[in-house]
Amino acid sequence: MALSNEAYRAFVDIVGEDFISTNPVDLDSYAFQWLAETVRPNQSHYMPRPVAVIMPETTEEVQAITKVCNKYGLKLKPISTGWYHWAAPLKDEEDTVQLDLRRMNKIIEIDVENMIAVVEPYVICATLQAEVMKYGLNLNIVGAGSSTSIVASACAYFGPGPSTYYGGHNGDNLLAYEWVSPEGEILRYGSVNSTGEWFTSEGPGVSIRGMTRGVMGSRGGLGTYTKCAIKLFPWTGDQVLDVHGTIPGYRLPIHPLHRVYTIAAPDWQTFANIYYKIYDNEIGYIFHRQFNLAGANLAATFWLLYIDPDKTLGDLEEMVKDPEMKKLTEEMRISFQFIMQGHSIRNIELQDKILDEILKETGCWKVERYCQKDMAEFTNMYLQRLGHKHCNFIWAGGYLGSWMQSGTPDWVIGYVPTAIAGLERDYADGKLVQCGGDALMGCGSGLTGGGAFGFEQFVSYDPCDNESILAGIKHMEDAITDALSIGYPAGKELWYLQIGWTDEQVWEGLKKAPQPVFKFQTEIKKAFDPNNIGDRMYPTLEVK
Numbered sequence: 001m002a003l004s005n006e007a008y009r010a011f012v013d014i015v016g017e018d019f020i021s022t023n024p025v026d027l028d029s030y031a032f033q034w035l036a037e038t039v040r041p042n043q044s045h046y047m048p049r050p051v052a053v054i055m056p057e058t059t060e061e062v063q064a065i066t067k068v069c070n071k072y073g074l075k076l077k078p079i080s081t082g083w084y085h086w087a088a089p090l091k092d093e094e095d096t097v098q099l100d101l102r103r104m105n106k107i108i109e110i111d112v113e114n115m116i117a118v119v120e121p122y123v124i125c126a127t128l129q130a131e132v133m134k135y136g137l138n139l140n141i142v143g144a145g146s147s148t149s150i151v152a153s154a155c156a157y158f159g160p161g162p163s164t165y166y167g168g169h170n171g172d173n174l175l176a177y178e179w180v181s182p183e184g185e186i187l188r189y190g191s192v193n194s195t196g197e198w199f200t201s202e203g204p205g206v207s208i209r210g211m212t213r214g215v216m217g218s219r220g221g222l223g224t225y226t227k228c229a230i231k232l233f234p235w236t237g238d239q240v241l242d243v244h245g246t247i248p249g250y251r252l253p254i255h256p257l258h259r260v261y262t263i264a265a266p267d268w269q270t271f272a273n274i275y276y277k278i279y280d281n282e283i284g285y286i287f288h289r290q291f292n293l294a295g296a297n298l299a300a301t302f303w304l305l306y307i308d309p310d311k312t313l314g315d316l317e318e319m320v321k322d323p324e325m326k327k328l329t330e331e332m333r334i335s336f337q338f339i340m341q342g343h344s345i346r347n348i349e350l351q352d353k354i355l356d357e358i359l360k361e362t363g364c365w366k367v368e369r370y371c372q373k374d375m376a377e378f379t380n381m382y383l384q385r386l387g388h389k390h391c392n393f394i395w396a397g398g399y400l401g402s403w404m405q406s407g408t409p410d411w412v413i414g415y416v417p418t419a420i421a422g423l424e425r426d427y428a429d430g431k432l433v434q435c436g437g438d439a440l441m442g443c444g445s446g447l448t449g450g451g452a453f454g455f456e457q458f459v460s461y462d463p464c465d466n467e468s469i470l471a472g473i474k475h476m477e478d479a480i481t482d483a484l485s486i487g488y489p490a491g492k493e494l495w496y497l498q499i500g501w502t503d504e505q506v507w508e509g510l511k512k513a514p515q516p517v518f519k520f521q522t523e524i525k526k527a528f529d530p531n532n533i534g535d536r537m538y539p540t541l542e543v544k
Contacts, residue, residue, distance in 0.1 A: 003051040003095070007072040011054055011097075014064045019055040019103070026053055030098050033085040035400060038476070039500025043469045047088035050077070050098035057103040059178060059186055059226040066224065067184035069097055069533050076182070076533045078224040080121040080149035083157075086219055086499050090535050099224060101149075107131060108227065109198070115232040116175060118198050121151040121225060126387065128230075130240075138235035140167040143443060145389030155179075155225040157217040162288035162383050165445040166341075167233040171213060172448060175201050175229035179212060182223050182529035198229035211524050221537030222529060236341055243381060249307030251377035252384060257342045259352060260380045262291070262370035263359070264335035268416050270362055271334050272409035277358040278338075279450035283351045285341035286383045287444025292335070293391065293458045295436015300328040302436075304369075307378045313394075332367045336444065337379055395435045398463035400472055402479040403491040406446050406454035415488050416440060419457050422482045423475070426459075431471035433460035456492060473497075503536065510541045 003022055011020050021027070030053055031046040040047065051074070056062045062078075069076045075096035079087045089096035105122035112135045117128055126146035129139055142153040142161040150170070153159040155177055159170025167173070176190035176198040187193075189208060190201035201209050212218060237255040245251040254260050265271040278284055294302040301320045305311045311319075319325055340355070342348025359365060369375065382388055392399045403419045405412070420438040427434050439458035446452050457479070461472035476493035483490055498506060510518050518541035525532075525540045 003074075003097075004072060007068060007074065008052070010068045010071075011052065011065060014061050014068070015054055015056055019057075020052055022052050024049070027051075027098075030079070030100070031088055033088045034083075034398075035085040035496060035499075036088075037398075037463055037469050038400065038473050038496060039085065043466050045463065047085055048090065048092045048094070048096070050089050051095045053098045053100055055100045055103050059180065062099065062101075062180045062224050062226055063184050063186050065097070065099065066180055066182065066533070070182075070184060070531045073531070074533065075535060076224070077535060078121075078220050080152050081124060081147060083144050083148065083152075084496075086537055090499065090537075094535075096535075101224075101226075104226065110135065110137075111198070112137065114199060115234075116198055116229050117150075117232055118227060118229045119150050120227055121149050123150055124148060125150055126385065129385070132232055133235055133237070133241070134239045136235055136239070137232040138163070138167065139230060139232050140164055140170055140173060141386045142170060143386075146386045147389070150230055151225050151228050154228050154230055155213055155217065157219055158215075160443045160446040162286045162290065162337075162386065162443055164443055164448065165287040165450055166285045166448070168231060168448040169446055170230065171215065171217070173231040174209065174213065175199060175231060177201065177209075177228035178226045180224045180226055182531070182533050186226075192229075211521075218534070219537035221534040222525065223534065234341075234343070236343060237384075241381075241385070245307070245378075245381075246309040248388065249309070249378055250381050250387075251307075251374065252381035253377060254380055256345065257348050258285075258380070259340040259348060259355075260371070260376040261338045261340075261355075262332060262335055262367040262375075262379065263338050263364055264332045264367050265362070265364045266334070268334060268413040270364060271336075272413045274358060274362045274364045275409040275444070275450070275453075277362060278355075278444075281354050281358065282449065283340060283354050284338055284444075286339035287336070287450075288383060289336040289441045289444070289455070290383060291332075291337065292441045293439050294394075295458075296333050296438040297329060298436030300332050301325045303378070304375070307374060328367075328369055332370065335367060335370075337383055338444075339380065339383060392458065395433045395460040396462040396468070398461045398468075398472070400459050400461065400476065400493070400496060401456040402459060402476055402493040403440070403483070404442065404454040404456040405483070405488055405491045406452050408452065412454055415483065415486065416455065418482050418486050419455065419479070422478055423457055423459060426471065426475040426478055429471075431461075431465075431467050432475060433462065433468075435460050454491075506536060506539070507541065510539060 027049045031049045033047045036047045037043040075094045078099040080101045101121040104120040106120045108118040125141040140163050154170040154174040176192035178188050236257045340351045440455040442455045462468035479493045480490040522540035
């Protein structure tokens with residue numbers, strides 16, 4: 001694959017020589033993607049190499065680049081902060097331009113009165129949070145962490161996080177937005193289209209949020225989002241976080257209007273029961289089963305090691321043998337993290353009383369060691385900021401997620417035993433990392449106020465060991481089989497594996513899904529992308 005001289009010169013005329021590259025070294029840095037080895041031939045760590053990487057600075061430059069791609073028959077794949085392998089080009093035989101949006105990094109507006117922020121694609125959650133907290137506001141940081149793009153989670157992909165329970169899914173928090181269509185037309189949707197203000201994605205003015213975003217987003221497969229407004233929500237903590245402690249176990253003192261707990265249940269049905277009680281009583285601010293990602297047999301010990309500056313990972317094996325650690329491990333085997341925020345002292349005290357009553361009614365409890373000052377302050381820092389996503393890769397440098405089907409608590413706990421047993425079966429031979437067994441974790445809710453959530457099984461593998469990679473692939477295939485065997489749909493593993501499928505395999509899979517959705521999307525694709533410059537991350541189903 002090579003970019004023609006004519007196309008190259010056209011791109012240079014738009015962004016200048018400094019912001020386009022066809023150097024193989026640069027191109028390979030974009031092709032090198034997490035999870036590539038699970039879908040690429042010979043377990044290669046590289047997705048298909050783009051023919052060029054271009055860094056626009058304005059919406060008008062994105063528009064011009066898009067038109068050049070249409071003219072010269074090039075695919076276009078936008079990326080902001082990235083996360084999965086599908087942020088890269090998908091097929092070797094396609095000439096794809098990678099559109100790197102990192103120069104589009106401005107906070108355009110913070111409307112304090114109406115609790116709205118307008119941002120470009122490379123504004124990350126951490127940056128905006130630091131700014132809006134100065135005004136007593138906060139935003140939902142998605143589960144992928146504070147280094148991620150707000151525009152990506154709001155417009156182009158999944159948007160739940162620990163604070164979704166209180167503050168909303170970013171797909172719901174999306175207000176007016178700006179989008180460059182695959183044909184190169186600049187379109188502004190919602191109120192900004194007719195009033196120039198960013199307060200809503202639906203009227204006055206047209207909205208096609210359901211067509212371009214839907215539930216999962218187009219994931220770079222249908223045009224480029226260049227601006228969006230995101231809904232904010234109240235923050236009653238300090239305007240500037242008073243962070244202290246030693247790397248990596250930073251701590252955040254607990255504000256008088258906040259409470260930070262780790263709560264445990266004796267069994268999974270009780271776990272579901274307390275979820276319902278919390279939902280029904282409308283208490284809480286952050287609701288997340290986070291610490292179990294380290295593996296249930298190790299998690300209780302691991303996080304205490306993590307905050308101890310005198311300990312390293314090499315101490316873990318000895319620490320878990322301590323009788324007190326064994327006791328703590330069993331005490332919090334089925335647990336979650338819960339942070340409450342009050343608008344006054346009376347309000348937070350009332351929430352505390354309600355929580356205590358819920359604990360009595362359900363037979364759940366606060367994990368005392370994890371509610372002590374050091375661990376509570378670490379939990380506060382971790383979940384308010386969500387800045388420890390590197391922990392996903394801590395055991396061996398590679399991880400994948402399986403399961404995560406979303407539904408009501410009673411429905412979700414129905415697959416928990418199978419998800420736990422499946423991991424124990426698949427890592428028994430040592431090819432997957434044996435890192436503490438069950439690592440099911442996830443947001444307390446994918447919807448504002450609760451009502452739906454899911455558990456993702458964190459599975460660690462060694463990306464530098466082919467046998468371990470193959471074991472990871474097999475686990476994903478096993479998880480699909482396991483889910484179907486107990487009457488559940490396939491989970492997150494299917495999203496990953498489909499990236500390596502042929503078009504024919506994808507179509508066969510889509511035919512088994514609710515067809516009207518994908519048939520309708522096919523018509524949308526034809527209308528907005530007649531030259532097919534987007535890839536199949538916007539799924540369609542051509543009737544044949």
